[in-house]
Amino acid sequence: MKYFILSILLGVLIISFSSFRDVIEIKKSAPQQKSTPMTRGKVVYTQYCMPCHQVDGSGVPNLNPPLINTSYVLGSKATLVQILVKGFNKGVEIDGDFYSNPMPAQALSDQQVSDVLTFVRNSFGNKATAVTVAEVKALKSKLK
Amino acid sequence: MRLKKNFLLFASLFMGMSCTIAQNKNNDVHIKVPTGFSNSVVADGVGRARHIAITDKGDLYVKLNRLEGGKGIVYLHDSNGDGIYDQRKSFGDYVGTGIYLKNGYLYASSNDDVYRYKLDANGLVIHPDSPERIVSGLINRRQHESKSIVLDNGGNIYVNIGAYSNSCQEKDRQTGSMGVPGCPLLDSAGGIWKFKADQMNQTYKDGERYATGFRNVVGLDWNQKDNSLYVMQHGRDQLTMFPQYYDEKTSANLPAETFYKVPKGGNGGWPYSYYDQNVKKKIISPEYGGDGKKEYTGTALDPLVGFPAHMAPNGLLFYTGNQFPEKYKNGAFIAFHGSWNRSPELQEGYYVAFVPFKDGKPSGDWEIFADGFAGVEEIKTPGMAKHRPCGLAQGPDGSLYVSDDSKGTIYKISYHK
Numbered sequence: 001m002k003y004f005i006l007s008i009l010l011g012v013l014i015i016s017f018s019s020f021r022d023v024i025e026i027k028k029s030a031p032q033q034k035s036t037p038m039t040r041g042k043v044v045y046t047q048y049c050m051p052c053h054q055v056d057g058s059g060v061p062n063l064n065p066p067l068i069n070t071s072y073v074l075g076s077k078a079t080l081v082q083i084l085v086k087g088f089n090k091g092v093e094i095d096g097d098f099y100s101n102p103m104p105a106q107a108l109s110d111q112q113v114s115d116v117l118t119f120v121r122n123s124f125g126n127k128a129t130a131v132t133v134a135e136v137k138a139l140k141s142k143l144k
Numbered sequence: 145m146r147l148k149k150n151f152l153l154f155a156s157l158f159m160g161m162s163c164t165i166a167q168n169k170n171n172d173v174h175i176k177v178p179t180g181f182s183n184s185v186v187a188d189g190v191g192r193a194r195h196i197a198i199t200d201k202g203d204l205y206v207k208l209n210r211l212e213g214g215k216g217i218v219y220l221h222d223s224n225g226d227g228i229y230d231q232r233k234s235f236g237d238y239v240g241t242g243i244y245l246k247n248g249y250l251y252a253s254s255n256d257d258v259y260r261y262k263l264d265a266n267g268l269v270i271h272p273d274s275p276e277r278i279v280s281g282l283i284n285r286r287q288h289e290s291k292s293i294v295l296d297n298g299g300n301i302y303v304n305i306g307a308y309s310n311s312c313q314e315k316d317r318q319t320g321s322m323g324v325p326g327c328p329l330l331d332s333a334g335g336i337w338k339f340k341a342d343q344m345n346q347t348y349k350d351g352e353r354y355a356t357g358f359r360n361v362v363g364l365d366w367n368q369k370d371n372s373l374y375v376m377q378h379g380r381d382q383l384t385m386f387p388q389y390y391d392e393k394t395s396a397n398l399p400a401e402t403f404y405k406v407p408k409g410g411n412g413g414w415p416y417s418y419y420d421q422n423v424k425k426k427i428i429s430p431e432y433g434g435d436g437k438k439e440y441t442g443t444a445l446d447p448l449v450g451f452p453a454h455m456a457p458n459g460l461l462f463y464t465g466n467q468f469p470e471k472y473k474n475g476a477f478i479a480f481h482g483s484w485n486r487s488p489e490l491q492e493g494y495y496v497a498f499v500p501f502k503d504g505k506p507s508g509d510w511e512i513f514a515d516g517f518a519g520v521e522e523i524k525t526p527g528m529a530k531h532r533p534c535g536l537a538q539g540p541d542g543s544l545y546v547s548d549d550s551k552g553t554i555y556k557i558s559y560h561k
Contacts, residue, residue: 051487054305058527060484061550062209068525089316091286096210100286104318 037130041119044112049120052101057124061112065092065099068124070120077131081139110136172531173519175555180469183514183557186545187220187229190552193458194241195249195292197536199267199500202540204229207243207252209290209549210252215459216240217252219269220554227556233427235272241290241362242303246341251301254289255284258303258339279346283308283333286484288360294373296366302373303351306360310517311380311431312415319385323431327415330356336364336375336406355362355411358404362481363460363536369474370504374448376457376478380418381485386430388495397488399459400450403478403499413444421450427522448506449497454483455493459536459546462501467542468559475500477513479533479546484526493522496533496546514557515549 058127059066060061067073072092073080086104091098108116114133169362175183192209199205204220215234223231235297248267250261259262261276278301282291288306295301307329313321327334330346339346354373363376379402380524382396399418404410413419417426426444430436451457459479463472477499482494498513499506519530526532531548539545543558 046488051384051485054484054523054525054527055487056527058525060526061532063484087315087318089147098286102287102316104321105314107319 008129037115037118038122040112041115041117042123044116045107045119045123048108049116052103057120057126059099060101061097063099063101065094067120067126069092069126073120073126074128078139078142079132080117081113081136082143084108084117085140085143110140115142123127156211157363161552165281170310174516175557176515177557178513180336180561181557181559183555184227185553186222186227186556187554188552190218190220190547190554191553192239192549193218193534193547193552194290194549195243196242196537196545196547196554197245198537198539198545200540201261201267203267203469203552204537204545205245205250206547207240207535207552209221209239209241211237211239217243217255220511229554233272235269236275237465239331240501242293244293244334246297247280249341251278251293251295251341253303255289255291258282258283258291258293258301258342260341261360262332268310270509275342276344278341278344279303279339279351281347282337282412286330288333288378290362292362292364294364294366295341296373297368298369299341301339302354302364302366303337304358304361304364304375305333305335306362307358307414309334309415313385317382319384319387321385321431323415334358336361336373344419350354350497354408355410356442357410357414357416358367359412359414362456362458363478365452365460365462365476367474367504369462369501370405370463372504374460374462374476375404376460377402377412377414378456379453380429381416381454383430383436389430389436391512394490396489397453398422399453400447401455401474402451403449403451403460404445404447405459405504406445411443413440413442416440416442419447423453424450426519431446444523446534449510451478451497451510452492454485456483458482458534459496461536461538462542463538463544465538467544468544471500472498474502476506477536477544478510481532481534481549482518482523482526487524491526491529494518494529494532496536514546514555517546 057067089102113136117131191212193206197205201268206218208216217236219233220229222232233400238254240254244251258279261269285308286354287308292304312327315321336354337351338354360378361375383390400421416432426440428438428440458481461477480493480499483491496514499510500508517531532550535547537545546555
């Protein structure tokens with residue numbers, strides 16, 4: 001009898017544990033949103049750009065330029081792609097302030113470059129056209 | 145009726161405006177200081193106020209990092225003795241950080257050169273438009289470009305020449321890029337150079353590399369007590385470039401911001417090593433074969449204090465006044481500009497710290513002396529900070545002055561018995 005009760009208890013435990021696991025697995029897969037250039041771009045931005053340009057794109061006074069409403073971000077896509085792919089170590093003046101840190105070349109895929117540039121051009125109050133993978137490919141080929 | 149309406153509108157606008165001015169002047173942040181101390185805003189909107197120097201009469205010279213009306217040095221005077229600087233004059237057509245008063249001269253630096261201006265008996269610059277150029281042609285490749293200055297009592301001027309690199313990698317700030325063997329930039333940067341304070345038109349060949357292996361020193365001072373140079377180094381950024389050894393959190397908290405007494409020939413250890421304040425050891429940089437644990441056994445000074453990482457010490461001042469309580473006498477105040485290189489963690493610093501000294505050595509733990517300059521509880525980005533402490537100076541009455549290079553506010557901190 002004792003063993004019977006124990007085995008029932010054990011059974012209940014196993015069942016509840018496995019259903020608990022099911023819940024976890026469901027939860028893991030549930031919030032998967034549809035992947036867009038903006039969601040993917042944010043992931044790239046967080047990993048590669050945020051440490052210097054900051055979470056809100058405001059940069060660091062005197063060191064790392066802001067990405068908010070500047071001609072660098074909103075202007076020529078060719079320049080933007082070049083900065084990302086080749087890096088950038090020139091004097092930057094934005095609104096009378098100078099920024100001194102160099103930007104290293106980023107080893108990103110064409111897809112990542114497209115996503116992150118689209119994200120930056122449409123975040124922090126910026127509004128500009130997306131940068132497509134085809135555009136990235138074409139602009140990169142001109143750099144070589 | 146219409147007139148009355150207009151008058152009311154005008155009156156309310158005017159009142160609104162004067163309120164805003166009052167708020168900017170005094171109440172936009174609350175600076176916390178120890179019991180018995182008070183603080184006040186003695187000037188506001190001065191510009192990108194970097195280092196500051198005070199004359200015997202209490203007039204203030206401020207070096208700007210951005211020209212205001214084409215000028216890079218501001219002279220501030222209190223004409224009616226109410227403690228507020230109500231008169232301003234500007235001169236000097238160059239930006240920079242360094243400014244220092246000694247033996248009847250005002251010394252100031254651009255990011256390439258060092259100048260001096262003769263003062264009259266009242267501490268006023270006699271020829272503001274024709275300074276004497278003492279040193280020229282110092283390395284300025286944008287990164288760590290500021291040339292902080294201090295003089296000793298033997299007619300020498302010490303100039304920081306920051307390294308134009310984060311950690312002397314083959315490719316600066318590139319993930320995984322290794323260090324250049326023998327870091328060649330140390331021949332002309334990454335150290336403290338010594339020049340004659342009264343000799344015109346010196347260049348590198350006329351000076352001497354007094355100390356090397358300092359990535360970037362912004363705060364430095366001459367300690368009158370032991371007649372020695374002391375510096376605060378900005379530690380390297382981005383240890384996460386070697387993710388096999390450092391995760392984001394580790395990189396946010398390493399390496400220490402370090403405080404050194406620097407003898408002639410002293411070596412700070414950059415770029416080959418850094419100081420880990422948690423284990424209190426010098427560690428080999430990952431660019432030069434380190435793994436986050438291997439101890440550095442080469443020649444390098446031990447810091448007097450290892451502060452938390454990335455807080456950017458921009459001002460250093462040994463307190464020689466008689467106004468503050470005894471514990472502050474001959475101790476060191478340090479202005480921390482505040483970090484940027486800690487994300488996704490919150491930023492740190494944005495305060496003035498104090499290190500007590502006895503017999504030329506720290507005699508106790510460092511503490512936060514004045515805090516709250518940022519004006520926000522959680523500082524996620526440097527852009528959120530309303531004010532950023534940068535320069536320090538001691539007034540003739542023993543008060544401590546703090547400059548802010550964000551809004552150009554000058555604070556005065558005094559002790560009342």
